[in-house]
Amino acid sequence: MQKEETLRVVLVGCGSMSGTWIETVQGLPGVEIVGLVDIRVEAAQSRAQVHHLTDVVISSQLTDVLEQIHPDVVFNCTIPEAHYETTLEALEAGCHVLSEKPMADSLESARKLISAAQRANRRFAVMQNRRYDANIRRAKAYLATGELGSLTTVNSDFYIGAHFGGFRDEMHHVLLLDMAIHTFDAARFLTGANPVSVYCQEWNPADSWYTHGASAVAIFEMTGGLIYTYRGSWCAEGLPTTWESDWRLIAPQGSMKWDGGTSLQVQQVSESGKFLSSFRDIDVPSSAPDTKTQGHASAIEDFISCLREDREPETAGTDNIKSLAMVFAAIESAETGKRVEISW
Numbered sequence: 001m002q003k004e005e006t007l008r009v010v011l012v013g014c015g016s017m018s019g020t021w022i023e024t025v026q027g028l029p030g031v032e033i034v035g036l037v038d039i040r041v042e043a044a045q046s047r048a049q050v051h052h053l054t055d056v057v058i059s060s061q062l063t064d065v066l067e068q069i070h071p072d073v074v075f076n077c078t079i080p081e082a083h084y085e086t087t088l089e090a091l092e093a094g095c096h097v098l099s100e101k102p103m104a105d106s107l108e109s110a111r112k113l114i115s116a117a118q119r120a121n122r123r124f125a126v127m128q129n130r131r132y133d134a135n136i137r138r139a140k141a142y143l144a145t146g147e148l149g150s151l152t153t154v155n156s157d158f159y160i161g162a163h164f165g166g167f168r169d170e171m172h173h174v175l176l177l178d179m180a181i182h183t184f185d186a187a188r189f190l191t192g193a194n195p196v197s198v199y200c201q202e203w204n205p206a207d208s209w210y211t212h213g214a215s216a217v218a219i220f221e222m223t224g225g226l227i228y229t230y231r232g233s234w235c236a237e238g239l240p241t242t243w244e245s246d247w248r249l250i251a252p253q254g255s256m257k258w259d260g261g262t263s264l265q266v267q268q269v270s271e272s273g274k275f276l277s278s279f280r281d282i283d284v285p286s287s288a289p290d291t292k293t294q295g296h297a298s299a300i301e302d303f304i305s306c307l308r309e310d311r312e313p314e315t316a317g318t319d320n321i322k323s324l325a326m327v328f329a330a331i332e333s334a335e336t337g338k339r340v341e342i343s344w
């Protein structure tokens with residue numbers, strides 16, 4: 001692909017999330033939205049109107065639009081159940097694809113999408129916008145200095161009473177499938193470790209406004225012997241955590257606490273050998289090590305740069321399947337009551 005070539009994009013799934021995607025594209029030089037698709041065609045029409053997209057093809061059928069205008073890129077913002085078919089069709093039509101999470105509705109489908117991208121020689125990546133955050137990048141950059149030694153234990157808590165309405169109310173394993181993917185991916189991002197096994201218990205609290213699985217607790221073994229625990233709920237009222245979760249990360253020479261926002265505390269051992277060691281507070285730099293800090297906008301911008309520079313995106317399907325594998329293994333464990341080995 002030539003660096004100066006204008007990339008022509010079709011966005012599929014014109015619901016709530018799509019506005020953020022369209023606004024980002026409208027601010028990017030050399031990228032143009034040429035089509036909007038939604039099975040509810042009125043949703044696509046409404047998006048076109050709101051974002052003043054006067055010269056776009058609008059349809060309820062992706063097939064028609066692909067045949068008619070041969071775009072370079074498809075952005076998949078459909079509901080999770082439609083991710084697989086939409087991404088597969090776009091890849092097979094020769095488009096690069098950036099898809100909303102989760103990558104697919106099963107590991108088998110995710111593997112098929114990776115193969116389809118390889119066959120078509122196209123880039124395929126997944127939106128993991130919570131990686132593109134200044135504070136998680138600050139935390140990761142400090143951990144990468146190795147000053148605390150190798151992480152041994154990581155805990156994250158996610159508690160938000162989210163009253164969405166819509167597809168999530170009826171979704172099975174709603175917390176694990178629709179939200180925990182972000183937290184599991186963040187755990188991989190922060191630690192650089194990959195999953196080995198999981199034991200998970202999932203439940204739907206008595207007062208839940210969801211149909212299924214609004215709460216879960218999971219214990220992961222990760223590579224290097226690291227243990228990562230996840231506790232979460234989407235129907236916990238009061239004392240909410242951030243959407244990025246509340247974290248404690250422990251290593252031989254100290255610990256980090258991150259509230260998912262700007263509060264990032266680190267204590268390093270300054271003197272040991274007594275009953276309790278002494279610690280010094282470490283000042284973690286207040287700015288991120290790079291500029292990939294604007295959530296969806298940075299993720300989309302980075303994907304476009306990868307196409308122009310022929311680079312693999314950070315959240316390419318080949319990598320993101322490891323985060324997805326954590327989700328499906330946790331679900332299998334919750335369903336069987338057994339510890340599950342994780343592969344992808």
Ligand SMILES: NC(=O)c1ccc[n+]([C@@H]2O[C@H](COP(=O)([O-])OP(=O)(O)OC[C@H]3O[C@@H](n4cnc5c(N)ncnc54)[C@H](O)[C@@H]3O)[C@@H](O)[C@H]2O)c1
Pocket residue numbers: 012013014015016017018037038039040043077078079080082086100101102127128129166167178
């Ligand atoms: N990354 C994040 O932080 C984040 C936040 C919210 C939602 N999401 C994800 O974004 C996706 C969309 O979520 P939303 O909140 O916009 O949902 P939504 O229900 O508001 O919108 C989804 C749209 O997709 C359309 N659609 C469904 N199946 C389709 C198909 N086969 N072809 C074309 N259009 C189809 C629906 O008609 C709807 O307009 C989901 O995967 C969700 O998990 C991600």
